Amino acid sequence: MRKKREIFLLDKFPYILFGIILIFSLIVFLPIRSCMPLNFFSGAQEETENELEYSIFISSPTNNKIFSFINQNETVPVEIKAKEVENTDYTIKLLINDNEIKSFTSPPYEYNWNPGSSGEYEMIAQLVDGNGNIISSSNKVSFTVEYEFETAEEDTIISIDVEEKKAKILSQSIFRSQNTIPAGVPLFSYKCYIPPVIDGIFQEWDRFESFTAFEPTVKKENYTTHTDISGTFYSCWDDDNFYFVVQVVDDVPNQKYTGNQLNKGDSITIVFDTELEEDMQIPFYSSDDYQIDFSPGNFSDIFAESFMKWPSSAPPRGVNVASIKLANGYLLEVSIPWYNFPNYIPNDEDVLGFTISILDTDNLDSTEVVISSSKIFDFNNVSTLGTIVLLDAGNIQID
Numbered sequence: 001m002r003k004k005r006e007i008f009l010l011d012k013f014p015y016i017l018f019g020i021i022l023i024f025s026l027i028v029f030l031p032i033r034s035c036m037p038l039n040f041f042s043g044a045q046e047e048t049e050n051e052l053e054y055s056i057f058i059s060s061p062t063n064n065k066i067f068s069f070i071n072q073n074e075t076v077p078v079e080i081k082a083k084e085v086e087n088t089d090y091t092i093k094l095l096i097n098d099n100e101i102k103s104f105t106s107p108p109y110e111y112n113w114n115p116g117s118s119g120e121y122e123m124i125a126q127l128v129d130g131n132g133n134i135i136s137s138s139n140k141v142s143f144t145v146e147y148e149f150e151t152a153e154e155d156t157i158i159s160i161d162v163e164e165k166k167a168k169i170l171s172q173s174i175f176r177s178q179n180t181i182p183a184g185v186p187l188f189s190y191k192c193y194i195p196p197v198i199d200g201i202f203q204e205w206d207r208f209e210s211f212t213a214f215e216p217t218v219k220k221e222n223y224t225t226h227t228d229i230s231g232t233f234y235s236c237w238d239d240d241n242f243y244f245v246v247q248v249v250d251d252v253p254n255q256k257y258t259g260n261q262l263n264k265g266d267s268i269t270i271v272f273d274t275e276l277e278e279d280m281q282i283p284f285y286s287s288d289d290y291q292i293d294f295s296p297g298n299f300s301d302i303f304a305e306s307f308m309k310w311p312s313s314a315p316p317r318g319v320n321v322a323s324i325k326l327a328n329g330y331l332l333e334v335s336i337p338w339y340n341f342p343n344y345i346p347n348d349e350d351v352l353g354f355t356i357s358i359l360d361t362d363n364l365d366s367t368e369v370v371i372s373s374s375k376i377f378d379f380n381n382v383s384t385l386g387t388i389v390l391l392d393a394g395n396i397q398i399d
Contacts (some may be wrong), residue, residue, distance in 0.1 A: 053083070054136040056085065056127055057081045058078070058079070058125055058139055058141050063141050063142055063143070064142055064144075066144045066146065067145045067146065069147050069148070071213070071215075071226065072147075074225040075113055075115075075225070076115060076145065076224075078094065078110065078112070079108075080104070080109035080110075086106070091127075091129075092105075093125065093126045094124075096121050097121055101113060117147070120143075120144050122142050124141070125138035126138070162394075169391075174351075175276060175277075175351055176280070176353075176385065176387065179384060181386070186389050187211055187233075187388040188388070188391050189388055189389065190237075191237055191348065191390070191393070192238050192243065193238075194397050195238060195240075195243065196236065196243050200322040200323060200324035201333075202247060205236075209234070210233065212231070214230060214372060215375060216369055216372075217372040217374070217378075218357075218369070219367065227328075229358060229369060230248075230358075231246050232247045233246045235388070239346065240338065244270070245331065247330075248268075249329045250266060250330065250360060252361075252362040253330065254266055254363060254364075255298045262295040262307055263359055264367065265359075265361050266296065268358055269292070270291070270294075270355070271289070271353070271354065271382065272352055273353025274289075274353075276385075279353065279382065282383070283383040285310050288344070289310060289353075292306055296330045296331075296332050304323040306321050306336075317337065317339070317340055318337040318339070318340070321334050322334075349392075351388075353382060353385035354373075354385060355372050355377050355385045357372040358372075372386075
């Protein structure tokens with residue numbers, strides 16, 4: 001008779017271990033299975049593009065920002081940050097108050113928006129596919145635009161006789177009225193009986209006419225607001241010199257150039273056409289045209305200076321330049337001897353082609369934007385010049 005084999009607990013260990021593993025696996029698997037899509041284990045796959053996380057974010061303007069503008073050329077700077085969008089066929093649409101104002105198909109997603117009127121605005125960006133389906137939306141940004149237009153007050157009304165003299169000159173003169181700001185009204189430069197001291201002090205100029213209505217002319221798509229770049233210009237003249245001062249508002253001063261390269265940095269350019277009536281149809285520079293550049297320096301190791309770009313391509317003779325650094329920009333004061341303009345002698349009621357331009361560089365290596373005293377301006381085209389009138393209004397510097 002065969003003896004019955006005894007079964008010990010150790011002999012059942014493999015079965016017990018298998019059971020424990022199976023139970024543990026079920027405990028772990030079932031919760032994970034409930035989180036998986038139904039087709040995860042079926043072998044089917046969704047398109048990977050739909051699984052990507054697209055995100056767009058408006059970083060400028062910031063929420064609840066108030067823009068205080070003083071002219072119609074100022075803009076709201078828009079910047080959109082985007083993730084995982086660059087290599088797709090999607091479009092980013094920018095909407096303000098539910099109206100599309102701009103679309104982007106490639107970076108950079110930046111735009112300067114001109115609102116045109118005061119008001120409260122809400123901005124949002126949308127990522128849209130080729131069928132117009134919205135894939136993703138950005139944050140909403142609310143902001144306010146307030147226009148504070150400066151009234152055209154005549155700070156220096158000398159007398160009724162002078163105003164009549166101005167009107168007579170305008171009625172009898174030929175000039176490019178479409179280029180002046182405002183249209184048809186040139187700059188007036190009064191004769192001074194006491195020459196201003198070129199020392200960078202602004203107060204002695206308050207008897208002369210000022211000009212503040214500079215408009216963006218070169219690279220004007222980069223112009224944003226008057227706090228970025230703007231200016232106040234005064235001028236006067238006598239038998240020996242032309243004098244001017246300009247107070248420049250510039251949020252990022254930058255001048256590291258000198259000599260014939262100085263207009264690559266923050267600088268001032270003036271252009272004269274001393275035979276305006278004869279040159280009305282001539283766009284190129286001639287012997288009676290003059291372009292001079294001025295640098296405020298960097299108020300450290302680069303000093304204020306001037307350079308005549310045309311016709312001599314050399315520093316002008318006897319020019320006196322003074323500059324002062326201000327909290328929000330700089331002030332430049334200049335005297336230019338008339339002998340730098342050969343064959344021209346200044347006279348009362350002379351009507352000259354003229355534009356003064358302010359060049360702004362910010363942190364770039366060349367000019368970012370130019371604002372001018374004429375509606376249009378081209379460094380190489382004198383037909384874009386505005387107009388200045390030399391006027392003897394008597395000794396306006398005494399009470």
